[in-house]
Amino acid sequence: MRKQRTIKEIVKVSGIGVHTGKKVDVIIEPAPDDTGIVFYRTDKNVLIPVNQNNVVDTTLSTTIGLNGVYVKTVEHLLASLYALNIDNCIIRIDNEEVPILDGSSAPWVYLLKNASYVEQKHYKKVLIITKPVKIKENGKFVALVPCRKFKISYAISFEGTFINKQKYELEVNEQSFIKEISKARTFCFLRDIEYMQQNNLALGGSLDNAVVVDDYGVINEDPLRYENEFVRHKILDAIGDLSILNYDLKAHYIAYKSGHNLNYKLVSSLLKDKKSYVIIGSPKQEVQVLEDLGFLKPAIG
Structure with missing residues (x-):
């Protein structure tokens, strides 16, 4: 286990929302132990903690x-915070959508990283998967299964297109996220843009922030x-979506053609089945649970 972290310096950034096309200013501020990640809509004077209950779309x-107050497209920022082990901060935002920046997590x-971090007093709680949780829907699949680390195996299929089939697997940590995931940009098909914009989506999208x-x-x-x-x-998005659990994860996330909706259903299904996981609050408890699951050899003597 590790101690919680917050940022050392304030972060400021401006940009546009990829779906709303609206200009937005963001200020990320340090926060005390056990605050979690909290968005503060400064234009509405409303605090929105990041958790499963507050996912609305x-x-x-x-x-x-x-x-009735929203913050859209939170996943790239949340993925960055999770991967960098930044657990507590207040995100002041003056409009309804997080700026897309270049479409990846690299700018975040x-x-x-430039803001650095401060280690705090309390331990970061860990969620350990103890039995598989799976969802199959319309030819798509997503699961969380027991694992001693946080690992992701992801496959996509856009047969008949340039993308075709792709798969990737990695153990998620700060270094692997920065090197292998953070620079990957959001993407769309040219044929879908007109439909999205007719439905008030992708109004801020461009070749500068999407493939x-x-x-x-x-x-x-x-x-x-x-x-x-x-x-x-897609792995970047999944990390952001799973981060709403507000725990460090020890699980193997396996996905085929998943997306935000299926990820949310997986998180909801997991939290409803309390026999499928255990929450760890101390290093001693973590070792005991991992030993019980067979991931660690018991101490002798």
């Missing part, structure tokens, strides 16, 4: 809300950042 992104990682694919390949002038950037971005 999962259409093409994850939206949290409280009392850069800003948060756009047509029948022949990527239409962006910039090359792909990874050969399999598309599945890596």
Whole structure:
């Protein structure tokens, strides 16, 4: 187990929301132990803690809300905070959507790393999966199964398109996230843009903040950042979606063609089945549970 963290310096950033197209200013501030991640809509004077109960929409992104006030597209920022082990902060935001920046988590990682962090007094609680939780829906699949680390195995399939099939697997930690996941950008198909904009989505989208694919390949002038950037971005989204649990995870997340909605259903299903997990609050308890699950050899003597 590790101690909780908050940021050392304030982070400020401005940008536009990818779906709303609205300009937004964000200020991330340090917070005390056990605060968690909390959005503060400064234009509405409403605090919105990040948790499963406050997820209100999962259409093409994850939206949290409280009392009719929302913050959309939180997943890239949340993934960055989770991967960098930043557990407590207040995110002051003056509009309804987190800025998309370049469509990846890389700018958030850069800003948060420059802000540095402060180790706090309390331990970060750990959620350990003790039995599998699975969801199958419309040819899609997602699961959390027992594992001594936080591991992700993800596969996507867009047969008949340039993307085709991709898969990727990694153990999630700060270093692997920064190197292998953080730079992967959100993506869409050119043919879907008109439909999305007719439904008030992707109004702020551009080739500067998304990879756009047509029948022949990527239409962006910039090359792909990874050969399999598309599945890596889906992993980025999944980390952000799972972070709403507010625990460090010891689990193997396995997904085929999943997305924000299925990830939310997985989290909800997990929390409803209290026999499928255990919450750990101390290093001694963590060792005991991992030994009981067979992930560690019992101490002798």
